[in-house]
Amino acid sequence: MPDTPPVFRFAPSPNGLLHLGHALSAVLNHDMARAAGGHFLLRIEDIDQTRCRSEFETAILEDLAWLGLHWQEPVRRQSEHLDAYAKALARLNDLGVVYPSALTRGEIKAAVAAVEVAGRTWPRDPDGSPVYPGRERTYSAGERATLLSSGKAYAWRLDMAKALSLMGDDRLTWTENGSGPEGETGTVVADPAAWGDVILSRSDAPSSYHLSVVVDDALQGITHIVRGRDLYHATSVHRLLQRLLGLPEPLYHHHRLILGADGRKLSKSNQDTGIAAFRADGRTPAELRALIV
Incomplete structure (x- = not known):
């Protein structure tokens, strides 16, 4: 053939x-x-x-x-194609790797400030934003149901620790045919944990960039992803979502900005x-x- x-x-x-x-x-x-x-x-x-x-x-x-x-x-x-993203989110929910989160930007900022005032460092993602505190990650089923029915605006986030635990000992990588910010090329080891519990869906947007891009690339049969180096580190999250959802792995080429x-x-x-x-x-x-x- x-x-x-x-x-x-x-x-x-x-x-x-x-x-x-x-x-x-x-x-x-x-x-x-x-x-x-x-x-x-x-x-x-x-x-x-x-x-x-x-x-x-x-x-x-x-x-x-x-x-x-x-x-x-x-x-x-x-x-x-919003239904396609909703189905992917439902699949992740079935896997037990998403949770609803409702902390406002102000609440996140206050949590970060409280830690940093005490002299400790709050982790930040590759884009420099504070990693989400994950307060709702350990909610009981009843607490989660209360949040979902409260009328508060909430987002669905990936429980990064649970998602990575499903990978077992398998190493997440991607093939880089371009180069990263430090000249990385060839087989690159992904580090999705650096992003923390990323948003997958919000009350004002039915899908995040991370979720929609991997779903679209798979549905469109994209084999080669050529994009700017500003998205190089996001590839780690995309590779994790591809593995969780059973989607094919494209080749990546990140170019200069x-x-x-x-x-x-x-x-x-x-x-x-x-x-x-x-x-x-x-x-x-x-x-x-x-x-x-």
């Missing part, structure tokens, strides 16, 4: 205009798919309906078409680095490609 062609994807969120960093990721995915005789897919990650807007999605499609990129139809929109004049990664709020700004200036797709690749 012939080998299955590789499948790449570009998955922007329509919460702003695309910038040069997005252009690099989109072009790399598109060109690597073409070079490998594979498929290039476009996914719109629009779960956060408070920030995502249809005009931004329209702008994304226009920018990518202007760059000369071609993708397979139909475009997958996460907002049209394009930085702004201040040395930070680009933001959608920086309109001067947007693809639309280059179009408005009369620049050509070839000029933009020469700038980023």
Whole structure:
């Protein structure tokens, strides 16, 4: 039987205009798919309906078409597949590795401050945010039921310790064909514990990035994930969720980030680095490609 062609994807969120960093990721995915005789897919990650807007999605499609990129139809929109994420969350609940959490940002901040005032260090995840205290992790069935019926806003979090215990002695790894922040490549040992009890679903968003991205990649048959190094460490969480849910393991390629004049990664709020700004200036797709690749 012939080998299955590789499948790449570009998955922007329509919460702003695309910038040069997005252009690099989109072009790399598109060109690597073409070079490998594979498929290039476009996914719109629009779960956060408070920030995502249809005009931004329209702008994304226009920018990518202007760059000369071609993708397979139909475009997958996460907002049209909420049932898939709900089923994945239910599966994790059946495994006993999720719990409802209701601490507010203020309560988390107070818990962290109390520990640090005492001279101790509160653990932080790879992005620098305090790890969730996990107060509700040990709730009894009755306490959990009370929380769920209280009317308070709550999120579903992954019980990291329980999830890792299901892995037994198996080592979680991924194959890195690009490079991490410290030049890591080849077989990389995952460290999901560094993230603590990550959010999988919130009251205002039916799925988190972590959960939806692994579900979507599996359902779309994505074999190669090419994305920026800012998501390198998140791969540890994704590999754990893939194992828990019995999903296939893609190959990963994390690429360099394009930085702004201040040395930070680009933001959608920086309109001067947007693809639309280059179009408005009369620049050509070839000029933009020469700038980023």
